[in-house]
Amino acid sequence: MSRHESYPLFNLKQANVPDDLCPVATEVSPMLPGDWRSMRPVVDRDKCVKCAVCWLYCPVQCVEEKPAWFDFNLKTCKGCGICANECPQRAITMIPEAT
Numbered sequence: 001m002s003r004h005e006s007y008p009l010f011n012l013k014q015a016n017v018p019d020d021l022c023p024v025a026t027e028v029s030p031m032l033p034g035d036w037r038s039m040r041p042v043v044d045r046d047k048c049v050k051c052a053v054c055w056l057y058c059p060v061q062c063v064e065e066k067p068a069w070f071d072f073n074l075k076t077c078k079g080c081g082i083c084a085n086e087c088p089q090r091a092i093t094m095i096p097e098a099t
């Protein structure tokens with residue numbers, strides 16, 4: 001059973017979704033936040049003190065521990081900027097994806 005099938009919403013039979021409902025509403029998109037994000041966090045490794053505040057606040061749990069700093073899984077990071085706002089060391093900068 002896939003991750004999505006464990007939720008009733010995505011079990012079409014269990015959710016009693018009509019067969020003729022618009023497919024957009026019944027198919028799970030494989031798109032990840034990294035495909036549409038407009039900003040991404042960049043950590044200054046010299047400023048990071050590994051306090052884990054960014055890990056605690058990230059709403060999608062994409063903060064990963066590295067040997068001497070914390071970094072981000074950019075496949076699932078949605079670019080919300082909460083980590084940058086909460087970092088007590090001001091070690092995280094949000095930059096536009098295009099750069």
Ligand code: SF4
Nearest residue numbers: 048049051052054087
């Ligand atoms: S909140 Fe800032 S200082 Fe703390 S681990 Fe994250 S990047 Fe490093």
Ligand code: SF4
Nearest residue numbers: 058077078080081083
């Ligand atoms: S920008 Fe948002 S989603 Fe990405 S690591 Fe920071 S808190 Fe998490």
